[in-house]
Amino acid sequence: MSTRREILKAATAASxxxxxxxxxxxxxxxxxxxxxxxxxxxxxAAFDPIxxxxxxxxxxxxxxxxxxxxxxxxxxxxxxxVQSFNISDxxxxxxxxxxxxLRFSSGEAVTAKDCVAxxxxxxxxxxxxxxxxxxxxxxxxxxxxxxxxxxxxPYPLLxxxxxxxxxxxxxxxxxxxxxxxxxxxxxxxxGSGPFIYNRTESRxxxxxxxDRNPNYVPRSEPASFMAGGKVARMDRVIMENMAxxxxxxAALQAGEIDFVEWPSLDLIDTLEKDRNIKLEVMNQSGTMxxxxxxxxxxxxxxxxxxxxxxxxxxxxxxxKATFGNEKYYRGCGSIFACNTPTENDANTDWFKGGQNxxxxxxxxxxxxxxxxxxxxxxASNVQHMSNAGLLYQQWLRAAGVNVELVTSDWGGxxxxxxxxxPPDQGGWNIFFTSASGSAYSNPVSLAGHASNGANAWxxxxxxxxxxxxxxxxxxxxTPEERMAAARAMQENAWNYVPHVHYGQWLQPSAMRANLxxxxxxxxxxxxxxxxxxx
Amino acid sequence: MLAYVxxxxxxxxxxxxxxxxxxxxxxxxxxxxxxxxxxxDNATPEAIDGIRLKLGLSDPLPVQFVRWIGHVLQGDLGxxxxxxxxxxxxVGQRLEPTLSLALTTLVVAVTLAISFGVLAxxxxxTWIDRVLMVISVVGFSVPTxxxxxxxxxxFAIELRWLPVQGYTPMNEGLDGWARNLVLPSMALGxxxxxxxxRITRASxxxxxxxxxxxxxxxxxxxxxSMLLKHALKNAGVPIVTIIGIGVALLIxxxxxxxxxxxxxGIGRLVVDAIAKRDYPIIQGVILIFSGVYVLxxxxxxxxxxxxxxxxxx
Numbered sequence: 001m002s003t004r005r006e007i008l009k010a011a012t013a014a015s016x017x018x019x020x021x022x023x024x025x026x027x028x029x030x031x032x033x034x035x036x037x038x039x040x041x042x043x044x045a046a047f048d049p050i051x052x053x054x055x056x057x058x059x060x061x062x063x064x065x066x067x068x069x070x071x072x073x074x075x076x077x078x079x080x081x082v083q084s085f086n087i088s089d090x091x092x093x094x095x096x097x098x099x100x101x102l103r104f105s106s107g108e109a110v111t112a113k114d115c116v117a118x119x120x121x122x123x124x125x126x127x128x129x130x131x132x133x134x135x136x137x138x139x140x141x142x143x144x145x146x147x148x149x150x151x152x153x154p155y156p157l158l159x160x161x162x163x164x165x166x167x168x169x170x171x172x173x174x175x176x177x178x179x180x181x182x183x184x185x186x187x188x189x190x191g192s193g194p195f196i197y198n199r200t201e202s203r204x205x206x207x208x209x210x211d212r213n214p215n216y217v218p219r220s221e222p223a224s225f226m227a228g229g230k231v232a233r234m235d236r237v238i239m240e241n242m243a244x245x246x247x248x249x250a251a252l253q254a255g256e257i258d259f260v261e262w263p264s265l266d267l268i269d270t271l272e273k274d275r276n277i278k279l280e281v282m283n284q285s286g287t288m289x290x291x292x293x294x295x296x297x298x299x300x301x302x303x304x305x306x307x308x309x310x311x312x313x314x315x316x317x318x319x320k321a322t323f324g325n326e327k328y329y330r331g332c333g334s335i336f337a338c339n340t341p342t343e344n345d346a347n348t349d350w351f352k353g354g355q356n357x358x359x360x361x362x363x364x365x366x367x368x369x370x371x372x373x374x375x376x377x378x379a380s381n382v383q384h385m386s387n388a389g390l391l392y393q394q395w396l397r398a399a400g401v402n403v404e405l406v407t408s409d410w411g412g413x414x415x416x417x418x419x420x421x422p423p424d425q426g427g428w429n430i431f432f433t434s435a436s437g438s439a440y441s442n443p444v445s446l447a448g449h450a451s452n453g454a455n456a457w458x459x460x461x462x463x464x465x466x467x468x469x470x471x472x473x474x475x476x477x478t479p480e481e482r483m484a485a486a487r488a489m490q491e492n493a494w495n496y497v498p499h500v501h502y503g504q505w506l507q508p509s510a511m512r513a514n515l516x517x518x519x520x521x522x523x524x525x526x527x528x529x530x531x532x533x534x
Numbered sequence: 535m536l537a538y539v540x541x542x543x544x545x546x547x548x549x550x551x552x553x554x555x556x557x558x559x560x561x562x563x564x565x566x567x568x569x570x571x572x573x574x575d576n577a578t579p580e581a582i583d584g585i586r587l588k589l590g591l592s593d594p595l596p597v598q599f600v601r602w603i604g605h606v607l608q609g610d611l612g613x614x615x616x617x618x619x620x621x622x623x624x625v626g627q628r629l630e631p632t633l634s635l636a637l638t639t640l641v642v643a644v645t646l647a648i649s650f651g652v653l654a655x656x657x658x659x660t661w662i663d664r665v666l667m668v669i670s671v672v673g674f675s676v677p678t679x680x681x682x683x684x685x686x687x688x689f690a691i692e693l694r695w696l697p698v699q700g701y702t703p704m705n706e707g708l709d710g711w712a713r714n715l716v717l718p719s720m721a722l723g724x725x726x727x728x729x730x731x732r733i734t735r736a737s738x739x740x741x742x743x744x745x746x747x748x749x750x751x752x753x754x755x756x757x758x759s760m761l762l763k764h765a766l767k768n769a770g771v772p773i774v775t776i777i778g779i780g781v782a783l784l785i786x787x788x789x790x791x792x793x794x795x796x797x798x799g800i801g802r803l804v805v806d807a808i809a810k811r812d813y814p815i816i817q818g819v820i821l822i823f824s825g826v827y828v829l830x831x832x833x834x835x836x837x838x839x840x841x842x843x844x845x846x847x
Contacts, residue, residue: 043806045616045812046617183584185618204619204624205617205624205628205798205803206802207798241806242796243793243796244793244796246683246686247795250690250698251698251699251700251796254697254698256698411811414811415811
């Protein structure tokens with residue numbers, strides 16, 4: 001019979017045995033002080049930043065891949081992996097030379113072949129890339145470090161597309177992965193960026209671990225958005241998938257995590273009072289609330305009914321209901337979002353006049369609205385969308401329109417919005433979504449700015465003039481010409497009304513007060529340059 | 535007995551087949567096109583058609599069902615739409631946290647609940663009984679997530695005794711493992727304790743009013759022996775039944791508790807999958823949870839024969 005002492009001995013030995021692997025890992029794992037724990041706005045569901053436009057995939061890409069060019073804080077494209085480039089006299093041939101010492105985390109050198117394959121795969125998926133590649137005739141590899149892009153006609157946006165930070169970003173992968181069918185996800189995640197994805201330590205749906213890439217050679221310039229030296233000052237970055245907003249804030253207050261990208265606005269007051277926490281708006285171009293209209297079916301297949309929606313929409317009511325504190329939202333009449341390089345006030349009298357339900361009612365009548373229910377898809381688990389659903393329902397009813405509000409979670413909206421059938425056969429008339437102001441500012445790369453009918457984004461608007469103006473914007477040789485094209489595009493857009501906006505908000509991020517060097521920029525959460533004091 | 539077990543296993547198969555049909559139809563009756571979800575944003579109609587063809591989504595439903603059930607029977611629950619990882623692997627990664635939370639809660643809750651129930655019955659009508667029953671009513675009435683937030687506020691934010699969230703695998707140290715499980719187990723276990731304690735008390739009160747208990751008392755049997763040896767064993771059948779039924783409560787509670795305490799278990803896996811419409815994961819987890827529930831109830835039925843030898847199947 002075992003004595004109590006023998007049982008205790010056995011239990012201690014068993015505990016030591018069970019714990020022993022952790023002792024081994026503990027020696028290799030970075031200390032808490034050298035580890036950044038961040039809770040981002042969502043889960044990293046898919047890892048291929050070319051296959052999906054999900055921002056989380058792009059965050060993942062930003063950590064492990066590098067780009068040929070990167071935008072700086074003035075939205076100017078700066079060389080990143082590229083050492084030098086030149087443009088031929090006829091402006092139809094671009095020659096790029098890579099920096100010395102670029103290596104993938106697997107140890108292989110980055111070559112021109114990798115770049116060409118990556119650009120081609122990116123261009124098959126990205127709106128800007130597709131627009132550019134309609135003019136590309138060839139992408140010859142000159143030598144290990146040199147390649148060219150040859151165009152049919154001059155295309156001034158080429159460098160801007162390669163530098164852009166909005167999804168899809170032109171990340172450079174190994175040729176092996178970049179040759180994967182663009183419609184299929186890659187399965188290996190090897191890049192030449194400042195961090196390495198640690199697959200062993202990561203748990204799908206729970207946490208994603210990134211270790212500093214010892215092979216990375218940062219540029220010497222100071223970090224600025226996606227440009228400059230991407231110096232990894234932390235040994236490890238962990239993106240935690242923490243769903244509950246209350247728990248996120250409690251964990252931040254307790255110091256278990258360092259950064260919450262989108263803390264619940266209900267809890268901002270609590271965070272503002274905590275001296276160990278600081279709040280910063282990382283994306284000053286904000287996010288636009290987007291009311292997408294279905295152009296295939298009545299009543300919004302009639303331009304008058306779509307114009308009615310401009311007058312129907314209150315510039316800030318949805319924002320007020322959602323965010324409360326005025327410092328975090330504003331109304332915006334520009335189709336390219338406010339506080340962006342393309343913001344302008346062309347054809348915005350409807351916005352300056354504020355909400356006008358009587359005018360909306362009159363326009364619906366002129367459009368021949370026949371009383372059929374307008375089906376609104378509303379996501380109850382996304383606060384601004386849920387509020388938008390309720391307010392639009394109220395406004396439409398006030399304008400004499402029957403409404404069927406279909407409430408589900410966001411996944412349900414995503415599943416139904418692809419349905420092109422009439423609203424009473426599983427389709428829809430209105431759904432709500434959002435996009436960053438930075439994405440909105442680009443007339444070509446945001447899929448929602450296209451009005452090319454069946455090939456357009458959900459809602460499928462058609463407007464030939466809009467497509468010509470997008471091309472004109474892309475072809476503009478000077479900033480002045482580009483701004484003029486943007487104004488013309490907005491003038492036209494608010495006449496045919498592809499969609500409407502219900503406000504712009506500035507989401508603050510919350511972080512421990514001792515974090516330093518966090519780069520605030522649209523579209524990405526770059527964790528290079530981030531350090532910790534104390 | 536053996537014949538009964540075989541009969542029950544057969545009926546279990548029938549139940550699981552019905553669950554399988556439901557789970558299969560979940561994918562096909564839900565709005566939206568799985569091929570469009572798989573194809574991702576900005577996919578062309580041709581790409582979506584290609585995926586539909588590749589996955590056989592255009593085949594008649596019975597054909598698709600037979601193909602799917604064939605894979606399930608071979609242990610292949612499919613592949614996650616988004617991460618491309620096999621569902622079984624994802625479930626395997628999440629098994630330890632969920633099992634740790636559920637078993638810890640079960641052991642602690644059953645031990646405490648039976649003790650409280652027996653004590654309340656023994657001291658029926660006294661302040662001890664009333665206090666325990668008030669606690670159990672409150673425990674059953676307050677939602678798990680509210681209990682969770684209160685515990686986090688008190689023990690993690692104010693007192694700083696325990697971590698707010700997360701999970702430490704057992705192989706990284708039993709201390710960390712236990713520290714991470716205390717608050718979630720308390721939050722999850724409270725309703726379970728309340729439920730079992732009330733049933734235990736009621737069942738014990740029934741038994742304590744029986745003639746043989748009066749006889750035992752008259753013979754001078756000690757209270758402890760009378761309560762635990764004579765009464766509790768005979769009050770056992772309803773208690774075991776409620777423990778079995780409570781497993782469903784535990785499963786739904788695990789989903790909520792894992793979300794509140796950020797435990798990377800199967801509950802979180804399925805909540806995230808529902809939000810993303812990752813159908814293979816939803817199907818796989820429902821099948822597994824259903825199987826567990828059916829098996830637990832079979833075990834409960836078999837336990838009756840141990841507690842009460844008069845029960846024969």
